[in-house]
Structures are given as structure tokens and as C-alpha cells.
Amino acid sequence: MKLKVLWVGKTQEPWVRAGIDEYSGRIKRYLPLEIQEAREEKGGVPQVMRERECERLAKILPKGGRLVLLDERGDALTSPEFANFIGKNRDQGTSDLVFAIGGAYGFTDEFRSRAHKTISLSKMTLTHQMVRVFLLEQIYRGFTILNGEPYHHE
Numbered sequence: 001m002k003l004k005v006l007w008v009g010k011t012q013e014p015w016v017r018a019g020i021d022e023y024s025g026r027i028k029r030y031l032p033l034e035i036q037e038a039r040e041e042k043g044g045v046p047q048v049m050r051e052r053e054c055e056r057l058a059k060i061l062p063k064g065g066r067l068v069l070l071d072e073r074g075d076a077l078t079s080p081e082f083a084n085f086i087g088k089n090r091d092q093g094t095s096d097l098v099f100a101i102g103g104a105y106g107f108t109d110e111f112r113s114r115a116h117k118t119i120s121l122s123k124m125t126l127t128h129q130m131v132r133v134f135l136l137e138q139i140y141r142g143f144t145i146l147n148g149e150p151y152h153h154e
């Protein structure tokens with residue numbers, strides 16, 4: 001299985017970039033990971049910006065990939081439940097497990113309808129930049145749980 005993480009726009013802050021680099025490097029010890037950026041739309045009305053960004057995300061979705069959206073309205077999982085979700089996909093032969101993080105205006109209903117699962121990291125709205133690091137850390141944590149490594153403590 002390969003992991004892909006898609007998001008909208010460049011990473012602006014060096015400290016977010018450092019977190020992305022750190023956890024991407026750790027995840028790659030377990031599985032191949034590819035990160036792809038869709039171009040951010042600027043200066044329009046929110047609905048149009050959301051639509052354009054989701055069209056760009058849709059274009060870079062790998063064919064046959066299983067799409068998981070990150071959204072504050074999604075399912076709340078514990079870290080072991082999230083680990084189990086990744087492990088099941090790996091063991092059942094999912095070719096590409098694809099996580100998508102929206103832009104500042106989130107996802108369209110059309111893009112939401114493509115998702116196999118929608119996951120919330122919190123009921124609160126987080127910045128689309130910081131979610132990158134939180135998601136990657138949870139993926140890394142998931143692999144340490146699946147491998148019985150001493151990183152996650154109940």
C-alpha cells in the first residue's frame with residue numbers, strides 16, 4: 001500500500017514545514033508516502049474558490065485510490081482506532097490510501113461524496129496548515145501502534 005496526502009496550497013510557515021518533514025520522514029520507515037499540493041485559489045467568492053480547489057484535488061486523486069477526507073464534521077476516532085483503520089487497509093490490499101485536507105473554505109458536497117471515510121481530528125476548526133502536521137503525526141503514531149513500538153501510551 002502507498003499513502004498519499006493531498007492538500008491545498010503551499011506550506012507557508014517554516015515551523016509547519018519542519019513538522020511535515022519530521023513526520024513524513026518517520027512514516028516513510030513503514031510505507032511509501034507521497035504528498036501532493038493542489039493550487040490554492042485566490043481572490044474569489046468562497047463558493048467558487050472551494051469548487052476550483054476541489055476540482056484540482058479531484059484531478060490529482062489516484063485512480064482506484066481510497067479517499068479519506070479530513071473534516072471537523074467527520075468521525076472522531078481514537079488513535080488505536082485510526083491505527084486499526086490504516087492496518088486494515090494495508091492488510092486488505094488497498095493500493096493507495098489517500099488523505100485529503102481542504103483549503104481555507106473546505107470541501108464541496110461533490111468532493112465529499114467521493115470519500116470512503118471522513119475523519120475529524122477535533123470538533124474545533126483547525127488551520128488547514130496545522131492539520132498537515134497533526135494528520136502526519138497520527139499516521140506515524142498509527143504505525144507505532146500497529147508495530148507495538150513504545151510511542152503511544154494509553
Ligand SMILES: C[S@@+](CC[C@H](N)C(=O)[O-])C[C@H]1O[C@@H](n2cnc3c(N)ncnc32)[C@H](O)[C@@H]1O
Nearest residue numbers: 070071072101102106120121122124125126128
Ligand atoms: C479552515 S478548515 C475549513 C473550514 C471550512 N469552513 C469547512 O467548513 O470545512 C480547512 C481544512 O482543514 C481541515 N480541518 C480543519 N479542522 C479540522 C478538524 N478539526 N478535523 C479534521 N480536519 C480539519 C479540513 O480538511 C478543512 O477542509
